[in-house]
Amino acid sequence: MSAQDLYLDILTVYPNTMDRAAARGVEKILGHTRQQYSTLGFTMPLFRVICEMAEVGEFHVDSTYKTNRTGHELFSIVASVNGIGFPIAYFLLRMNPINEPINSNDQSDPTNHTIASTDYTTTINTSNSPTPNIDNIPTTYTPTAKEIQEATRSQLIAGFFTRLCSRGLNPRFMFTDKDEGQIDAISQVFGDNAVRLCLWHLIRTVKLQLAKPKLSNPQYNINEAVNRFPFVSRQFQPTADRNGRRCENAGHREAIVVMMRKHYHMHSNILIEGEYFTSIEIHNRCAEEIYTFCVQHDLQDAWAYLYSRWYRDSWWNKWACSTRVPIPIGKTTMMIESQWKILKRDFLINSNRPRLDFLV
Known part of the structure; x- marks a missing residue:
């Protein structure tokens, strides 16, 4: 029996699973x-x-993955109440293999794909999907099956968030890791200001990415960088030599991480070297500091990565505390990571990928 058939079997043969939970205050939404795809979402x-x-x-x-036999990805929303985490909603999502045909209501426009359900319809626009050269985006670009699937996944998550929003969820901050599907969904439903990236995942990602080999195409938009920051030189950009890592020296990688941790905490209401700075001034100072470090150590590819993925405006606003007036108490998603640990080590310890109704 396929995972899809098993999912349908659970919904039809065991329909009272959610009914029993409803008696305890669980609401299927x-x-x-x-x-x-297949989805199942409910509130606690x-x-x-x-x-x-x-x-x-x-x-x-x-x-998280590997929690059920059908291969559904399990999402959780955890509220931070006086430093204590309370799970308030769950969402199960399974994307079927990308080699299966994807229906579109408009075959003439490959950038528009529609997700139809019993009570809502979402149109996905994948026209902004990444291309090999971001400085020269073709006027006609056909997204790959994987890009369409990722866009579909993001819209399904947004659909779940929309249901929660209509029931009263209005977060000031929504912490997440660097999952772009979740980030896009949060921005779409709750606004860009709600997105907060986990500091632990930030540090981990930067360390891993700086230690990786140089990309054949670093995707560095030099024109955008020069226009945004006047201190950036057009001569300082990735060279034709693509051998080696983005940052070979482990000490340099650690120094960059230390700077980014400092940049994360800077705020307009906190003194910086005896002075107060505006949000824009803080952004410029931080970008210049890390750019100067890269110039001093000939880290062209490191700067290209750091600018493109962390210091350009669109990404800076997702992780730097200085971009918001209120300062969040939380910094990481460890509260929800602890929930996964409890779920897998306490409740599922003797059940290797159980049936979906057992997990619910």
Whole structure:
């Protein structure tokens, strides 16, 4: 029996699974199966109580795998209440293999794909999908099956968030890792200001990426960088030599991480060397500091990566505390990571990828 058939079997043969949970205050808000995907979303008993608490504004979202036999990705929303995490909603999502055909309501336009469900329809626009050369985006670009699937996944997550929003969820901050599907969904439903990237994942990602080999095409938009920061030189960009790592020296990688940790905490209401600076001034100072370090140590590819993925405006606003007036209490998604540890080591320790109704 395929995972899709098993999922349908659970929904039809065991329909009372959610009914039994409903008696305890669990509300099913989403449940669809289509050719491309299958979903199941529900809220926990404390959902409405916590959403009505004005002092609760920080929430965490994350996903994990290998929790069920059908291969569904499990998402959780955890509210931070006085430093204690309370799971308030769950979402199960399975994207079917990308080699299966994807139906489109408009075959003439490959950038528009529609997700149809019983009570809502979402149109996906993948026209902004990344291309090999971001300085020369072709006027007609056909997204790959994988890009379409990623866009579909993001819109399904956004659909789940929309259901939560309509039921009262209005986060001041929503912490997540660097999963772009989750980030896009948060921005779409709750606004760009709600996105907060986990500091632990930030540090981990930067260390890993700087230690990786240089890309054949570094995707560095030199024109954008020069226009944004006047101190950036057009001569300082990745060279034709693509051998080696982005940053060979481990000490240099650690120095960059230390600077980024400092940049993460800087804020307009906190003194910096005896002075107060605006949000824009802080951004410029931080970018110049890390750019100068890269210039001093000939780290062209490191700067190209750091600018493109962390210091350009669109990404800087997702992780730097200086971009918001209120300062969040949380810094990482460890609260929700702890939940996964409890789920897998305490509840599923003797059940290797159990049936979906058992997991629910």
